[in-house]
Each structure stands twice: as C-alpha cells, then as structure tokens.
Amino acid sequence: MSKLSIRNVEKIFPGRNSTAPTRALVPTSLEVADNDFITILGPSGCGKSTLLRIVAGLETPSAGEVLLEGKAVSGPGPDRGMVFQSYTLFPWLTVRDNVCFGLRERGLPRAEQLAIADHFLAQVGLKGFENHHPAQLSGGMQQRTALARALANDPKMLLLDEPFGALDHQTRELMQELLLGIWEADRKTVMFVTHDIDEAIFMASRVVVMSARPGRIKCDIPIELPHPRSYKVKTTPEFAAYKERLTEEIRVETIKAVTMER
Amino acid sequence: MSPLFTPLKPVAPALRTVLGIACFVLFFLGWGIATYGGFVKPLFLASPGDTLTAGIALFREFGFAEDIAVTVWRVFAGFAMAAALAVPLGILMGAFKPVEAFFEAFVSFARYLPASAFIPLLILWAGVGELQKILVIFIGSVFQLVIMVTVIVSGIRTDLVEAAYTLGAKRDGVVLRVLLPASAPQIFEALRLVLGWAWTYVIVAELVGASRGIGHMIIDAQRFLDTGQMIFGIFIIGVIGLITDLLFRALNARLFPWAKGR
Numbered sequence: 001m002s003k004l005s006i007r008n009v010e011k012i013f014p015g016r017n018s019t020a021p022t023r024a025l026v027p028t029s030l031e032v033a034d035n036d037f038i039t040i041l042g043p044s045g046c047g048k049s050t051l052l053r054i055v056a057g058l059e060t061p062s063a064g065e066v067l068l069e070g071k072a073v074s075g076p077g078p079d080r081g082m083v084f085q086s087y088t089l090f091p092w093l094t095v096r097d098n099v100c101f102g103l104r105e106r107g108l109p110r111a112e113q114l115a116i117a118d119h120f121l122a123q124v125g126l127k128g129f130e131n132h133h134p135a136q137l138s139g140g141m142q143q144r145t146a147l148a149r150a151l152a153n154d155p156k157m158l159l160l161d162e163p164f165g166a167l168d169h170q171t172r173e174l175m176q177e178l179l180l181g182i183w184e185a186d187r188k189t190v191m192f193v194t195h196d197i198d199e200a201i202f203m204a205s206r207v208v209v210m211s212a213r214p215g216r217i218k219c220d221i222p223i224e225l226p227h228p229r230s231y232k233v234k235t236t237p238e239f240a241a242y243k244e245r246l247t248e249e250i251r252v253e254t255i256k257a258v259t260m261e262r
Numbered sequence: 263m264s265p266l267f268t269p270l271k272p273v274a275p276a277l278r279t280v281l282g283i284a285c286f287v288l289f290f291l292g293w294g295i296a297t298y299g300g301f302v303k304p305l306f307l308a309s310p311g312d313t314l315t316a317g318i319a320l321f322r323e324f325g326f327a328e329d330i331a332v333t334v335w336r337v338f339a340g341f342a343m344a345a346a347l348a349v350p351l352g353i354l355m356g357a358f359k360p361v362e363a364f365f366e367a368f369v370s371f372a373r374y375l376p377a378s379a380f381i382p383l384l385i386l387w388a389g390v391g392e393l394q395k396i397l398v399i400f401i402g403s404v405f406q407l408v409i410m411v412t413v414i415v416s417g418i419r420t421d422l423v424e425a426a427y428t429l430g431a432k433r434d435g436v437v438l439r440v441l442l443p444a445s446a447p448q449i450f451e452a453l454r455l456v457l458g459w460a461w462t463y464v465i466v467a468e469l470v471g472a473s474r475g476i477g478h479m480i481i482d483a484q485r486f487l488d489t490g491q492m493i494f495g496i497f498i499i500g501v502i503g504l505i506t507d508l509l510f511r512a513l514n515a516r517l518f519p520w521a522k523g524r
Contacts, residue, residue, distance in 0.1 A: 058424050078430030088425035092443045092520050102429035105439075133520045146425075153429060 003189045004032040004055065004157060009064035011050050023214040024050045027064060030208065030217060032157075035187040037180075039200040040208050041246065043254040047215020048193045049161055055191060056082050056159050068156060078102050081150030083163040087142045089134040095121065095145050096130040102153040120148035123182060140171040147179065151188075160192045164199070176202055177231055184228050197250060201225075201242045202234060209249045212257035219249060308490035313497070316490030326479065330498065333464055333476040336392065340399025341460045345453060348407035353445070355408065356415020357437050369408050377402030378466045390471035395464065402463035403456050410452040411445075418444045447514060447521035454510040461503055 011025040025047040032038055040048045053059040055066055057076035066073040068080065076082075089098050099117035108116075121130060124144040134142055143163050150158060160179075164172040180203045183190055194200050200207045204223050211218040223242060225233055233239055266273070273281070290310055296302045297309035308316065320326035355362040377398050384401075388394040418441055426440045468477025476495050483491035515522065 056428055058427070076424070076427035078428070080428065082425070082428040084421055084425060086421050088419075088421045090422065090425075090440065090443070092446075092518070101426070101431075101439075105426075105430045105432070105435050135520060135522075149429065159428075 002031040003034040003036070003069060004030075004191070005067040005070075006030040006032075006051070006055065007065050007067065009051070009054055009061045009066060011047065011054065011059065012062045025054075025061075026214045026216045028215070028217055029064075030220075032189060032191060034189055037183055037190045037192070037203055037205045038208060039192045039194055039204040039206070040210060041194060041197065041200040041250065042210030042215070043212055043250060043257045044195060045257055046210040046212050046253065048195075048210050050215065051210075052159055052161050052191060052193045055157075056080055058082075078106070078153045079156045080159055081153055081155035081157070082159045082161070083143065083146045083150050085162040085165045087134070087139065087146070087166075089137075089142055089145055089149070091134050094131050094133060095126060095137070098134070098145055099149045099152050101149060106153075116152050117148070120152045121145075123151070124148045124178065138171075139167050140175060143167065143175065144178070147182075151182070155188075157189045157191065160190065162194055163192075165194075172196075172199070173231060179203060180229060197243055197246050198234060201239060201246065202229065202231075207242075207246060209246065209253075212253045213260060218253065221245070304489070305487060306489065308493055312490045313493045316488060317494035317498075320479070320491060320494060324479070329474055329476050329479050330502070332474045333468065334502065336395045336467070336475065337399060337457070337460050337464045339392075340396040340464070341403055341457055343396065343400045344403035344407055344456070344460075348404050349411055349449060349453075352408045352411025352449075353415050353437070353442065355412040356418075356445070357441055362412060362416075365408070366412070369405050373405040373409060375401070375405075377463045381467060381470050385471055395467040395472065395475075398467035399460045399463045403460050406459065407452060407456050410456070411449055414445045414448040414452065415441055447518040450510070450514045450517070454507060454514070457506060457510070458503060461499060465499065 007029055008027040009025065009029070010027045011023075013022040013024055015021040028051065040051065042048045050059060054061050055073065057073050057080070073080075089095075090101065093101065096114070096117050099120060100113040103113040103116060118127075118130065121127060124147055126141060126144055126148065129137065129141065134145070137145065146163070164175045167175060176199055179190075182188075183203070190203075192200075192203065201223055207221045207223060209218045209221070210216065221242070225236075225238060225242075265271075293307075294310055297304070297307055297312075304312065317326075351365070355365055380401050381394075381398060384394045384397050388397060422444060423436055423440055426436050431439065464475070465477040465480070468475040469481050472478040476499060480492050480495045483489075483495065
C-alpha cells in the first residue's frame with residue numbers, strides 16, 4: 001500500500017466579480033510510496049502548490065480524495081509537517097519555543113518538549129541559537145528552524161512548498177544537502193514542490209513534472225542516482241542527462257504558460 | 263536637494279531630539295512675543311510667565327493636584343472599562359467572521375455617535391457623579407477600540423495560522439497562541455492612541471455638572487476671565503498625555519521586544 005494516495009483530485013477556484021472560474025488542477029492521481037522523496041517540478045501557476053496544499057489539508061479539493069496510510073485527509077494535522085516558502089516562524093517565540101510549538105499543542109511535558117527540540121535543532125545545525133528570536137536569524141536559519149519545527153512532531157510525511165525559494169543560491173545548495181542528509185538518515189516520506197530543476201533532481205528519488213494551466217501531471221521520472229549523494233553528483237553525466245530531459249519538459253510548459261498569459 | 267530631506271531616510275537620534283525640542287522652543291518663543299510684545303491683550307491670552315504664576319497659585323491655593331488626580335482617575339477608569347470589553351470582543355470579531363458580521367454594522371454606527379452628545383442623557387441616567395463622567399469616556403472609546411482591534415486581528419498573517427494548523431493546533435490554540443500574541447503589540451498601540459482620545463472626552467464631561475477635575479477648573483477660571491489658569495489647565499493635560507504616551511511606548515518596547523522595528 002502506498003503511504004499517500006492522491007485520487008482524482010481536482011481544484012477549481014470560483015471566479016470573482018463575474019470572471020470565469022479558474023481550473024487550477026484537472027483530476028490528478030499520484031501514489032507516493034513509503035520513504036520516497038518526491039519532488040514536484042513545474043513552472044509557476046501549474047498548480048503544484050495547490051496540490052501540496054490539498055495534501056496538507058489547507059485547501060479542500062473540488063473533487064477526489066487524498067488518503068494518508070489509507071485514511072482520508074479532511075484537514076490540516078500534525079501528521080503532515082509542512083515548511084512554507086514564506087518565513088512562518090512565530091516571531092514572539094524563541095527558536096526553541098518555535099520548535100516546541102507542536103509538542104506543546106499536543107500537551108507533552110515541558111522537559112520532553114525541550115529534549116526533542118534540542119535534538120532537532122542540533123540536527124539542523126542550530127545549537128547555540130535556541131534562545132534567539134526569529135528576527136535575529138538569517139533566512140536560511142529561519143527555514144532550518146521551520147524544518148526542525150516540522151520534524152519535531154514526528155510527522156508521517158514532510159511537505160515542503162519551495163522552502164528554499166527565497167534564499168540565495170549558495171545557502172540554497174547547503175540547505176538541499178542538509179535536507180537530503182536528514183532524509184538519508186531517517187527516510188521520512190517527503191513531497192517537495194519546486195521550480196528549480198537542479199534542486200528537483202538532486203534530492204529526489206522521483207521527479208513529477210506538472211504542466212501549466214490547467215495543472216496536470218505530465219511525466220513521472222525516477223531518479224536513479226546512488227545514495228548518499230554529495231553535491232558533486234551535480235556535475236556527473238548522469239545528472240546532466242536528467243537535467244537535459246527535464247529542461248526540455250519544463251521549457252515547453254513554460255512557453256505555454258507565458259503565451260497563455262497574453 | 264539636501265541629503266537630510268531624502269524621503270523615508272532616518273534622522274540621527276541626536277538631531278531628532280534637538281529638532282523635537284526646537285519645536286517647543288519656537289512655540290514658547292512665539293507665545294512670548296505675542297504676549298510680552300503687546301500684540302495680544304492679556305484678557306485673551308496670558309503670557310507664559312503669568313500662566314506659570316497662575317499654575318503655582320492653582321497648586322498652592324486651590325488644591326489643583328486633587329483636580330488632576332480626579333481627572334486622571336476618571337480617564338483611566340473609563341478607559342479600563344472600555345478596554346476590558348473592547349479587546350476581547352475585537353479579538354472575537356477578528357477571529358470569528360460570524361461574530362464580526364453580527365456586531366460590525368452596529369459598532370460602525372455607534373462609533374459615529376459623539377460621546378459628548380450622550381452627556382445630557384447620561385446625567386439623566388447616572389446623575390452627575392463619577393459614574394456619568396466615566397461612562398462618557400467609556401462610550402467615546404469602546405466602539406473605536408472594538409473596530410481597531412478587529413482590524414488588527416483580521417490582518418494577522420494567514421500563513422502563521424496555517425503553520426499552526428499543520429503543527430497540530432486546533433481552533434482555541436490558534437486564537438490563544440497565534441492570533442493573540444501576534445496582535446498584542448498592535449493592540450497595545452491602539453490602546454495608546456485611544457487613550458489620547460479619552461482625554462478629550464473627560465474634559466468635555468467635566469465641563470458639565472462637575473465639582474472637581476481639570477475640566478471643572480477650566481470652566482471656573484473662565485468665570486473669572488483668568489486665561490492664565492485656563493491655559494495652565496490645558497497645558498497640564500498635554501503634559502500628562504505626553505507622559506502616558508512615553509510610558510506606553512516604553513512598556514510596549516519592554517513587553518514585545520520581538521516586534522521592534524516592524
């Protein structure tokens with residue numbers, strides 16, 4: 001049985017002020033196996049974030065259903081940890097208390113909360129920053145804290161919506177290595193949305209390409225690069241071959257999206 | 263163009279203080295020239311010196327300190343009552359849209375009712391005692407505050423709320439541990455603004471049917487055409503306003519250091 005089943009999920013946003021409704025997603029199906037690292041790759045406006053938000057329960061599908069371990073998803077919950085593109089740390093809480101947030105909502109004893117928080121903060125390399133407030137952190141550190149905060153809940157799945165999109169290129173590559181390292185250690189099922197081809201190939205065991213409006217899955221490519229992967233894999237011929245293929249797939253879609261905007 | 267007058271460019275702290283004081287100096291200078299220079303008759307405008315003499319006499323012979331205490335008490339009592347009702351109601355209206363839909367139209371209507379117009383009615387209902395004065399301030403502040411708090415809570419970033427849901431927070435957790443702390447610094451700022459308006463209502467309330475208070479003293483002074491006392495009374499209100507404003511700001515910075523510079 002798959003970890004996650006997306007079954008004929010469709011999303012239509014109602015039109016406003018007599019404009020036509022927008023079909024963000026045609027009926028889409030996708031199976032995600034346990035321990036898989038799936039990246040969803042597509043141009044902006046292809047509905048990839050909508051699909052992820054439906055899995056998170058933050059958006060309700062117009063039709064179809066999402067099953068997590070066979071149970072239908074009806075709303076957001078701590079079993080699907082999420083990291084957003086925008087910085088969503090609670091600015092009034094310290095780094096440590098941000099990571100404790102979910103544990104506190106669950107009513108865990110404080111000592112246990114702190115032990116878990118410190119473990120995950122160490123894992124994302126933020127030892128020594130526990131008592132800082134988010135405003136005192138760089139963008140990369142904030143997203144690392146957000147990752148630790150999602151992991152602390154021990155979710156069944158990790159959902160990431162372009163989490164490194166606002167970071168500079170170098171920080172972004174380090175964050176990819178960090179996330180990949182965590183995945184290689186724990187093999188938590190991951191669904192990662194991005195429009196960056198290198199990012200999609202580097203971390204994924206499968207890249208799902210989505211097409212532009214209305215959003216639908218165009219192709220599904222397994223990435224058979226060996227683990228553990230180091231950043232050096234990005235300069236291998238195998239990596240280049242994947243990149244060439246995906247570049248072609250995405251290019252066609254981007255051109256379509258751009259011409260449709262006119 | 264002078265580099266000092268580049269739009270939005272901050273000014274050095276020392277220069278900021280100097281400019282702030284310079285405005286007061288110019289004000290007193292203009293006042294002095296108008297009165298000592300004989301441009302305005304003393305009957306209409308007392309000189310700064312005469313005002314100060316009148317002020318000292320007020321404290322020494324007429325127990326003005328007690329007037330101030332009575333007025334301050336009325337302002338804070340009425341304001342505290344307004345805040346005690348408006349802050350929770352505003353939070354509920356901001357968080358829960360049916361509550362907002364129920365109260366919004368009525369509050370928007372009530373907000374335009376001038377508090378001073380209620381004075382005759384309030385005298386009828388509550389007599390000319392303390393309660394009547396306090397109720398004028400309450401009516402003048404409560405509706406403004408409700409609207410302001412509602413707007414603040416409605417404007418809290420939805421991605422923070424979404425993040426809380428994906429971390430396992432339920433409805434109450436989102437209201438108490440996300441909306442409330444996120445809006446607290448701005449609610450505090452709204453209280454500071456409305457407190458300033460409360461001061462204008464108290465004086466109006468004290469012009470009618472009062473035996474003590476700064477407003478009563480001003481009316482008394484008018485009978486004797488003592489412009490020095492009148493101006494001193496008005497001046498004291500400004501000074502108290504300035505002090506409470508500074509206290510509020512200092513308290514805000516102390517309570518919510520994380521919100522600094524946002």
